[in-house]
Amino acid sequence: MYYSSGNYEAFAHPLPPEGVENKQAYIIGSGLAGLAAACFLVRDGRMPGEKIHILERDPRAGGGCDGWDYPGLGYTMRGGREMDNHFEVMWDLFRDIPSIEDPSVSVLDYYYWLNKRDPNYSLCRATQDRGQDAHTDNKFNLSDKACMEIMNLFFTPEEELQDKVITEYFSDEVLNSNFWLYWRTMFAFENWHSALEMKRYVTRFVHHLGGLPDFSALRFTRYNQYESMILPMVNYLESHGVDFQFNTHVTDVRFSCDDAKDDDRKLATEIRLVREDGPAAVDAAEGVQPDGKTAPAVDLAREETIPLTENDLVFITPGSLVAHSSFGSQDAPARFAPELTPGDGWDLWKRIAAQSPEFGRPEKFCGDPEKSNWESATVTTLDEKILPYIEAICKRDPLSGGVVTGGIVSVKDSSWLLSWTINRQPQFRAQPEGQVCVWLYGLFTDVPGDYVKKPMRDCTGKEICEEWLYHLGVPEEQIEELAEHSANTVPCMMPYITAFFMPRADGDRPLVVPEGAVNFAFIGQFAETPRDTIFTTEYSMRTGMEAVYTLLDIDRGVPEVWGSVFDLRVLLNATVLLRDGKPATDMNMNVLEKLLLSRGLKEIEHTDIYGLLKEFGVIPTTDENRDVPVPATGAVWPGIH
């Protein structure tokens, strides 16, 4: 497997890989990673669909990429996906998958046209004082010291960031800024999370700095991502005859490997699993226990095995961001139930990791769910009474069918640190006219709310809605009535939602294809691939592509992670944007530093470097340098896309 960029590799089709006719594949997990792996096996590996078996514990595909109308509960979306134009692997695949909205065009084309016609941007990024605009006004509000702290992290090598936490790099100068409000609410970073992953994020998305404060960097699908992304992939795979096996809990994968030997050949030798049927299986898999019942454990006495040979390829999704997530209802809280059980993604990874040090250290990620949980809720408005409060904040009609909030609105002074968003309505194809599906989440689930004096995790759907309505500015005497009769709210607690942000070091996540692996690969958020960032649809799909391309030795480049961090134009642009447009010459400097800077600039005055500094505003345009030529960069300043 090798990386590439540019059109030559992007548009070429690989030749069928050697020996594929003798192979079959077992994919554990039908999240985005597993589905992407299956699609690449079909499209680029030319493996017949009937030789691809997807083993999934849930009763449907999609994993964490969901959006369902759950009988008896209502509409639920555990999350909403903010996406980027440089999710290179995702678009590589989606150009060939027919869309659900219009099967005569690809997912990519539909999405492209939609986001051209109806671009995303926010008109109110944050509120305070019960629905008042917090007037962050697209400013990062970073001091020179704060900028230096961010730059320092940006340039620190990953080797030095092993097991480090964000607060070892950022002081209150960063943590009290608008930058951090935008950042942590948008990406769900907590102060105690991994400095290494934070560095990956700032480098990976450096080209989006200009579009961060108002979300003009983002794009969204037409419907929820289960309908707009998962269903098209499932349809594509089913049309090729891929074998989906639902309610199938993989309890273990066994390997023959001896790390002590020189020859560290590792072979997956058998898959162990339990098949469940009926409503109990559905409840256990989805964690739907609004009545407080405990989900039945998988019955290990019913374990079956699938023996494997070198020609049986196994793709394993270890861990899961939505494992043990549980839905509440309008009248019941979602349970915080992080205990691991056989047949879940974490227990499976633990059993696998026990067989070789190269299979990672799951406990680094799942060991402290108090630090990796948060809770979301889907509010469905049932009449028009709440809509004017929404419109007053986001300044758009929620029922227009187009962009509404244009990304999350964060409630700056909320104890739960609530953020909420409304994407294009309807979010579900079957959603009744006039109803609006709102997604909200709270980063801090263990502290009392500002209106509802209870921690979010102890609140029913109705109480969560009350807290949200309070922060929308609904008069207090109307809050209870509206939460009760004008909305249905389904909470979802996710104990491991940010498990991948826990501080980590090399080796904590297994490589996509570990050293010596003959017939297996790890995919998804807990497999290690260089440079890319977790908690993205792209990361999961990328690991699926890299795994397939490596195990089948497909002779075409995997698109590299977008290389904006190596683009001087982007870096210069970012230095100015980070300082809210101020040139570097305005930084606090002593007389000597100022002198050295001005001498240095004189030295390079007649070079392209000087022209670039001027073009991107790193140095101001003055009477003296007005006529200095700038190189033709082709960049669209200030948001280089």
Ligand SMILES: Cc1cc2nc3c(=O)[nH]c(=O)nc-3n(C[C@H](O)[C@H](O)[C@H](O)COP(=O)(O)OP(=O)(O)OC[C@H]3O[C@@H](n4cnc5c(N)ncnc54)[C@H](O)[C@@H]3O)c2cc1C
């Ligand atoms: C709340 C939320 C918000 C998000 N926001 C964004 C965003 O803004 N932008 C963005 O790009 N991405 C976002 N994502 C991330 C993106 O949706 C996920 O990264 C992606 O869907 C994960 O896919 P996966 O296949 O790696 O893992 P998962 O979705 O976790 O899939 C794993 C699958 O394996 C199955 N499984 C686990 N264990 C077993 C077993 N033992 N046997 C059989 N099956 C098993 C699970 O049931 C599941 O279906 C968000 C996700 C969530 C949940």
